[in-house]
Amino acid sequence: MEMDSIGPTRTTIWAYVDEKKNETWGKGGGGEFLSKKTWDSRIYFLPGGDDKPSRRNRMFIDILLWQLDHLPPASLVVVSGGVRGDKEFFGRLPSLSYAVDVIARPTHPVVPESAEWPRSLLAKSYSFDQSS
Numbered sequence: 001m002e003m004d005s006i007g008p009t010r011t012t013i014w015a016y017v018d019e020k021k022n023e024t025w026g027k028g029g030g031g032e033f034l035s036k037k038t039w040d041s042r043i044y045f046l047p048g049g050d051d052k053p054s055r056r057n058r059m060f061i062d063i064l065l066w067q068l069d070h071l072p073p074a075s076l077v078v079v080s081g082g083v084r085g086d087k088e089f090f091g092r093l094p095s096l097s098y099a100v101d102v103i104a105r106p107t108h109p110v111v112p113e114s115a116e117w118p119r120s121l122l123a124k125s126y127s128f129d130q131s132s
Contacts, residue, residue: 012044014044016046016059052082053086056083060089063096072098074098075099076100078100081104084126102125
């Protein structure tokens, strides 16, 4: 949950998709569904490009833009399977003046219905708390 000077605010989720692979945009690909549901749910599906570096670049630019609207203290959570391997992206996160948590993909597959699933998401997490 995000906090601002007034109190708790609703959390927003930005999901970066490969629009070519998942066909989530355009004709027959569900783009109409996404455009109707996005704003009500506060889950924003954003085109991220068809390669991982493009998605990470888009994500980092959006983080910098997010900073303009959310003054510290604020929390940022990045959930991604590939961010930890990108030394440039991962190396910039500690320089942000926020509590930043990075959650990486579990090393072994876990079925979402199992009791292990929520704990497995945090098994590979990294924190940079610059907010204090």
